[in-house]
Amino acid sequence: MKDLLRTADLSRADVELLLTTAADFAANPLRSNTALANKGVAIYMTKPSTRTRLASETAVAHLGGTPIFIRGDELQLGRGETIADTARIISGYCDALIIRTFAQSDVDELGANATVPVINGLTDDDHPTQLLADWVTIRENFGADIASRKFVYLGDGNNMAHAWLTMGAIMGAHVVAATPAGAWVPDATVVAQAKAIAATTGATIEVTNDPETAAKDASVLYTDVWMSMGDPEAERIEKTKALSPFKVSQQLMDLTAKDSIFMHCLPAHREEEVSTSVIDGPKSVIWRQAFHRRTTIQALLYHLTRGELQGR
Numbered sequence: 001m002k003d004l005l006r007t008a009d010l011s012r013a014d015v016e017l018l019l020t021t022a023a024d025f026a027a028n029p030l031r032s033n034t035a036l037a038n039k040g041v042a043i044y045m046t047k048p049s050t051r052t053r054l055a056s057e058t059a060v061a062h063l064g065g066t067p068i069f070i071r072g073d074e075l076q077l078g079r080g081e082t083i084a085d086t087a088r089i090i091s092g093y094c095d096a097l098i099i100r101t102f103a104q105s106d107v108d109e110l111g112a113n114a115t116v117p118v119i120n121g122l123t124d125d126d127h128p129t130q131l132l133a134d135w136v137t138i139r140e141n142f143g144a145d146i147a148s149r150k151f152v153y154l155g156d157g158n159n160m161a162h163a164w165l166t167m168g169a170i171m172g173a174h175v176v177a178a179t180p181a182g183a184w185v186p187d188a189t190v191v192a193q194a195k196a197i198a199a200t201t202g203a204t205i206e207v208t209n210d211p212e213t214a215a216k217d218a219s220v221l222y223t224d225v226w227m228s229m230g231d232p233e234a235e236r237i238e239k240t241k242a243l244s245p246f247k248v249s250q251q252l253m254d255l256t257a258k259d260s261i262f263m264h265c266l267p268a269h270r271e272e273e274v275s276t277s278v279i280d281g282p283k284s285v286i287w288r289q290a291f292h293r294r295t296t297i298q299a300l301l302y303h304l305t306r307g308e309l310q311g312r
Helices: 012-027 051-062 083-093 104-113 128-142 159-170 188-201 211-215 233-246 286-305
Strands: 040-045 066-071 096-100 118-122 150-154 174-178 204-208 220-223 261-264
Touching: 012 128, 012 159, 012 286, 040 051, 040 083, 051 066, 051 096, 051 118, 051 286, 083 096, 083 104, 096 104, 096 286, 104 118, 118 128, 118 286, 128 159, 128 261, 128 286, 150 159, 150 211, 159 174, 159 188, 159 204, 174 211, 188 204, 204 211, 261 286
Parallel strands: 040 066, 040 096, 096 118, 150 174, 150 220, 174 204, 220 261
Antiparallel strands: none
16 A cells, blocks of 8 residues: 555554554654654645644654645646646655645545655545544544444534544444535445445444434544535535534533543534534543644554555
8 A cells, every 4th residue: 555545545454553553653752753764755735734734744753754845836736737747756856745635636646646655634525644533532532442332423524524434434333424414415425435344344334414313322423614625605604504403512412422522623613513612621532633633644654654554
């Protein structure tokens, strides 16, 4: 496995290895501080970023490498150079590429033409690095035995919903995506793929339009902003109205299991997709979750550059 382009690229063994290594890096960030010595990692972002940028740059630095941050308007891509040619150029200078952008097809094309590992730091379709951070956090709270637990995402059926269902399927978990009906359900192809993976792992995949039923006895309630970067502003009123029953309120949290946690990929809009009392409350693990963005990207760089991930 050369690249991580999609969550579905990962096997269960890959995820287990990455979670173990990320936990090690959480305890000792400089454990492998020469792994990328004298090597550079390009970090190319066409979307604004706080966590992905900081996590990527510190992960490279902790491995002894040099992070090279590139904004979307700083490459010749904007003047007509092809993605394939750009991939070849970056491969000649750097030892890995982390990209955060809009179109999944751009990431796929970079992976197909680069000779160095390409890591998807977010697209409109998927967010694999976030899900690795999420599952390190889940493991810290619940351990590896998840047989009786339910993990629930509430909100827009966006890239986070897609990644949530896919990673849950890989991990053999009972995962739920609760979204409004109609325009904001998860992509049917992604749901079908998650169910196909679940058939081999024993996972349970649910998609529902009922937030209260989804929240009942859940171990995790997870949400994301309702308006993602690139969403048409003209949809805001209609979308907000449709999503309002899916706000993670204290009333929804009260339906969950006694030891449940609240998760959010951030940034958050308090009192929109989540109540302030929940996100700042005792069940919230959002800061630890954000911390693990670095540990998991560090683990990815470590294992991908060593050719130690096998893929599905």
